[in-house]
Amino acid sequence: xxxxxxxxxxxxxxxxxxxxxxxxxxxxxxxxxxxxxxxxxxxxxxxxxxxxxxxxxxxxxxxxxxxxxxxxxxxxxxxxxxxxxxxxxxxxxxxxxxxxxxxxxxxxxxxxxxxxxxxxxxxxxxxxxxxxxxxxxxxxxxxxxxxxxxxxxxxxxxxxxxxxxxxxxxxxxxxxxxxxxxxxxxxxxxxxxxxxxxxxxxxxxxxxxxxxxxxxxxxxxxxxxxxxxxxxxxxxxxxxxxxxxxxxxxxxxxxxxxxxxxxxxxxxxxxxxxxxxxxxxxxxxxxxxxxxxxxxxxxxxxxxxxxxxxxxxxxxxxxxxxxxxxxxxxxxxxxxxxxxxxxxxxxxxxxxxxxxxxxxxx
Amino acid sequence: xxxxxxxxxxxxxxxxxxxxxxxxxxxxxxxxxxxxxxxxxxxxxxxxxxxxxxxxxxxxxxxxxxxxxxxxxxxxxxxxxxxxxxxxxxxxxxxxxxxxxxxxxxxxxxxxxxxxxxxxxxxxxxxxxxxxxxxxxxxxxxxxxxxxxxxxxxxxxxxxxxxxxxxxxxxxxxxxxxxxxxxxxxxxxxxxxxxxxxxxxxxxxxxxxxxxxxxxxxxxxxxxxxxxxxxxxxxxxxxxxxxxxxxxxxxxxxxxxxxxxxxxxxxxxxxxxxxxxxxxxxxxxxxxxxxxxxxxxxxxxxxxxxxxxxxx
Numbered sequence: 001x002x003x004x005x006x007x008x009x010x011x012x013x014x015x016x017x018x019x020x021x022x023x024x025x026x027x028x029x030x031x032x033x034x035x036x037x038x039x040x041x042x043x044x045x046x047x048x049x050x051x052x053x054x055x056x057x058x059x060x061x062x063x064x065x066x067x068x069x070x071x072x073x074x075x076x077x078x079x080x081x082x083x084x085x086x087x088x089x090x091x092x093x094x095x096x097x098x099x100x101x102x103x104x105x106x107x108x109x110x111x112x113x114x115x116x117x118x119x120x121x122x123x124x125x126x127x128x129x130x131x132x133x134x135x136x137x138x139x140x141x142x143x144x145x146x147x148x149x150x151x152x153x154x155x156x157x158x159x160x161x162x163x164x165x166x167x168x169x170x171x172x173x174x175x176x177x178x179x180x181x182x183x184x185x186x187x188x189x190x191x192x193x194x195x196x197x198x199x200x201x202x203x204x205x206x207x208x209x210x211x212x213x214x215x216x217x218x219x220x221x222x223x224x225x226x227x228x229x230x231x232x233x234x235x236x237x238x239x240x241x242x243x244x245x246x247x248x249x250x251x252x253x254x255x256x257x258x259x260x261x262x263x264x265x266x267x268x269x270x271x272x273x274x275x276x277x278x279x280x281x282x283x284x285x286x287x288x289x290x291x292x293x294x295x296x297x298x299x300x301x302x303x304x305x306x307x308x309x310x311x312x313x314x315x316x317x318x319x320x321x322x323x324x325x326x327x328x329x330x331x332x333x334x335x336x337x338x339x340x341x342x343x344x345x346x347x348x349x350x351x352x353x354x355x356x357x358x359x360x361x362x
Numbered sequence: 363x364x365x366x367x368x369x370x371x372x373x374x375x376x377x378x379x380x381x382x383x384x385x386x387x388x389x390x391x392x393x394x395x396x397x398x399x400x401x402x403x404x405x406x407x408x409x410x411x412x413x414x415x416x417x418x419x420x421x422x423x424x425x426x427x428x429x430x431x432x433x434x435x436x437x438x439x440x441x442x443x444x445x446x447x448x449x450x451x452x453x454x455x456x457x458x459x460x461x462x463x464x465x466x467x468x469x470x471x472x473x474x475x476x477x478x479x480x481x482x483x484x485x486x487x488x489x490x491x492x493x494x495x496x497x498x499x500x501x502x503x504x505x506x507x508x509x510x511x512x513x514x515x516x517x518x519x520x521x522x523x524x525x526x527x528x529x530x531x532x533x534x535x536x537x538x539x540x541x542x543x544x545x546x547x548x549x550x551x552x553x554x555x556x557x558x559x560x561x562x563x564x565x566x567x568x569x570x571x572x573x574x575x576x577x578x579x580x581x582x583x584x585x586x587x588x589x590x591x592x593x594x595x596x597x598x599x600x601x602x603x604x605x606x607x608x609x610x611x612x613x614x615x616x617x618x619x620x621x622x623x624x625x626x627x628x629x630x631x632x633x634x635x636x637x638x639x640x641x642x643x644x645x646x647x648x649x650x651x652x653x654x655x656x657x658x659x660x661x662x663x664x665x666x667x668x669x670x671x672x673x674x
Contacts, residue, residue, distance in 0.1 A: 091454075
C-alpha cells in the first residue's frame, strides 16, 4: 500500500449513477441537433437563394437528435440502455406526429370557415336561387337536426332494450349471437348501410326514392350498435347487490330494471347516446344516397329530398358553380359548423358523465 | 325419500312478460336488420350480373373487369393506410400507457380521441384542399430523385391528389380506433409481470418487449383488423381527395390512381340511373362481404382471448 492513495481524499463512486447520463441529457442534444439542422438549411438557403425550408430543417433536426441520442447513450451507457432511449424517442415522436394533423386541421377549418360562418347570411338562409356569393346552410342545419333526431328516436329505444336484454335476460346462444353480430354491425361501412336502406325504400316506394326519413333509417343502422355497446358496458357496472336487494323486497324484475338499474346508470347511458349521436351526425355517404341533396328548405322528412350538413359540405366542394371561391368558402364554413356541433355534443357527454356518474370508487 | 325439489319460479306478471318480450324483440330486431341488409343488397345486385356490360360507365368488357380495379384500389389504399397507421398507433398507445407522466396520460388519450370526433367529410376537405397541395412538392422531389423505384415512377401528379395522400388521410382517420383499443389492452397487462421484468434488471423497453407486447398481441391484431375494416369502408375522404381512374397501378405519386369501391359509389350514384344503379349496389355488396369477413375475424380473435385481454 503506497501512501499517496491514503492522502488523496477518496471519492466513492455512487453505484447508482455511475456510467449513466443525467436525466436532462436529451434536451441539450435536441437543442443542438435542431440548431445544427436549421442552421445548415439556413446557410443553404442563403447560398442558393431559394426559400428557407424550415419543415425539412425540423425533420432533419429530429432525425439527427434520435441518432445522436442513441450514439451518445451507446458510448456511455451500453447497448441495452441505448435501445431503451431510442424507443423512448420513437414512441414520443409517434405521439407528436399524431398531433400535427389534429392541430393543422383545426387551424385551417377555423381560419377558412370563420369569415363565412359569421357573415350574417350563412346561419339564416338557404341556398335557394343563390348563385355565387351569399346563401347559407340553414336548410342543411335543419335537415341534419331532423334526420339525426329521427335516427335517435329509432336507435335509442332499440339499442337500450337490446342492451337490457343482453345484460338482464340474455343467456345462451341467442345472446352470444346478438353480441357477435352487434360487434360486426359496428363495422358496416356507412355507404353499405345507405345502399341497403335505398334498396328497402326502392322496394316500398319505387326506384329513385329520396327522403329524409330514409336517411334516418340508414343512420340508425350505424347508430344502434354503438348505443348497444356503450349501454351494455354501463349496465354491467351496476352492482348486483342493488338488484338482489330489490328482489329480496319482492319487487318484480321489470320494476327492478326500471326503478333501480336504469336510474343508477342513466348518466353513463346518456353519455354513450350523446357520443353515438356525435358519431352519426357527421356521416355523409348514406345521406348522399338516400336523402339526396337540394338547395331548398324541407321540413317534411317523409317527402322529397332533404339536405344535411355533411352533404352540404360535400356538394359545395365537388360541384362549385360560376364563382368557385364562394362555394369553397361555404364548404369550410359548413365544416366548421359541423365540428362545432360535434364538439358541443362531446362536451355535454363529458360533463354529464363527470357530474352524474355514480361514484363507484371508495 | 326422494323428494323432487320443485324449482321455485317467480309469478309471471304482465309487466315482466311485456318487458322481457320487448327486450328480446329488440335483440332479435338487430339480427333481422343485419339479415335485411344482406338480403336487400343481394336482391338489388342480381340484375348487375346479368346486364350487358356496355351499359356500365366506361364500357368495360364485363362486370368483373369493372369491379377488378375497384377491389384492387380498395385493398391497396387500406393496406397503405395500415402500413402508415399501425406503427404510429402502437407508439402512441405505448406512450400513453407506459411513457407519459401518469397525471397527463388520460388527457393525452382524450386528445387522440378528438381525432375520431372529426367527421370524415371534414377530413376529405382538409386532405383535398390543404394536405394535397402542401405535399405535392415532396412528391415531385420523390419522383425526381427516386423515380427508378417502381412505386415512385414518373410522371408526378400535378395536384398531389394521389393514392398516397389518400392513404395518409385514411391513416389519420383510423389512428384513434387502433390507439384506443391497443391502449386498453396495454393497460390490462398484469402489474406483476411488469414488475417482475423490471426487478430482473430489464430496461423499460425490455420490460415492454417481454411482458406487455406478448400479452397484448391478440388485442393488437384485432385492433389492426378493426382499423382495416374502417379503412376499407371509408367513403368521403377518398371520394374528395383522389382523382380517380379505372386502372390497376401500384404507383404512389402518379396522376393515374385506382379508386376504391365506396368512393366510386359516392361519386357516381347521384347521376346513376337504370341498371347502372344495380351495378353500383353490387359493388357495395362485394365491399360488405369483404368488411364483414375482416370484422368477423377481428371479433373472433378478441372473443377467443376475452378473459385475458379485456378488450371489447
